[in-house]
Amino acid sequence: MSAVLSVNGLSVQFGALRAVHDLSFEALAGQITAVIGPNGAGKSSLFNLISGAIRPSAGTVHFDGREVTGLPPQRMLAAGLSRSFQITNLFFELPVRENLRLAAQYLEQGQGLLRSLSRSARAAQRVEELLAQFELTRNADEVAGFLSHGEQRRLEIAVALASRPRMLLLDEPTQGMSHADTRDTEVLIRRLVRQDGLSILLVEHDVDLVMDLSDHVVVMHQGQKLAEGAPAAVRANAAVQTAYFGEAH
Template sequence: MNNAHSIILEAKGLSKRFGGLIAVDEVSIAVQKLGVTSIIGPNGAGKSTLFNLLSGTFLPDNGAVHIDGVDVTRLSPEGRLFSGMARSFQITNLFFDLTVMDNLRIASQVLEPRSHLYLPLEKSEIALKRANELLEEFGLEDSRGQLAGALSHGQQRRLEIAVTLATRPKLLLLDEPTQGMSQVDTHETADLIKRVGLNTTVLLIEHDVDLVMDLSKTVFVMAQGRKLAEGAPGEVRKNPLVQAAYFGEELA
């Protein structure tokens, strides 16, 4: 049984309807602190809608979302940022015409006191320090002066994860971070996510089931808008309902 103090994100009875389509139907999940938790499911299962409900991009028709026991159901994504949640998107969300360093420094600006709001970026010492920390942590020192738009796809995704961590969130939502990556970039990103999970709770949507099974301590499986199963990767892999949801293909 989960201890309430070990839960960082809890959703209770979330539902979302688009016209006659019930995209998410009474879904409840509880995400434990630290490590990687993943949401998987076949196309159309409701994963992305659930993710958008958890992040505040969509408001639910029914149900509630709590972060560390605090109700954030009606908060915007920006409001949830100040509650300790940050997220990435399927499509890279960077300032392509700015350098790697400037992307990180702008993202870190929220750490500055409000009195520094209108100071030039080069005067923002806290943001500058955090940006330099992220350059080192994510192996981007050699790219600090490059335009974000000139980076490889793998480097852009790495930078985007760094940007989402600029505010030191306690909960990071990653939406298909390895989409479109080469095998080498995928492995490097997986290692990076593992390291991030040592100090930050990571909730992941990912199409690469093998990657999910390797990274995660807990896996939630969605199908037809409902939670089909949850548990440790080994349990989920053997679940006959999960096998059926993936059209009879073994999650091996």
């Protein structure tokens, strides 16, 4: 398989803090690549660098064979890369359907905001697909703020997929979820890769979930790459156990 995302020597510094330093890794197409590490390891900064929210001080990002270093989020979306956020990021006062419709207007190629809803056929079709796919049809007209936490997180993933990206960055998608909702999200993520052919880069604190779900794991510690490899090899790595779990087993 070919790399859909390549990060090479990526660095960013905030004053004296080196949030990410000389980080390199690849994420293969059609696979789930996870980034783990203790709090403050630089995972969220890495996502912000890749998605264009902040510009790196050094290094490059290549996506789908093209250098995209420092491109703003809207251009990364146009290139086929979308992301969710660690803190749920929805229009809580709007219905579920409207949250999805606003995201799906992207498919109208810049003309969606000027068209009446009845003429936004591509966006409307995508909304109905997402409502069914994410089991939100019965909640379609419910205000997003009234959904359960698990439903809100599911809706946020659906919003991120409205533009039909080729790669999705998921920032702690199971944060605050119950055990049952976490398992449902795991099934959903697997289905997005196996059935829809999506490539996923995942930041997640639930280590058991990461090890069960991922094809490849990158471990960060103090802004740098500590280790990477198959889940079993990473979990058995003594340096990872010391840095991440607090002791070597």
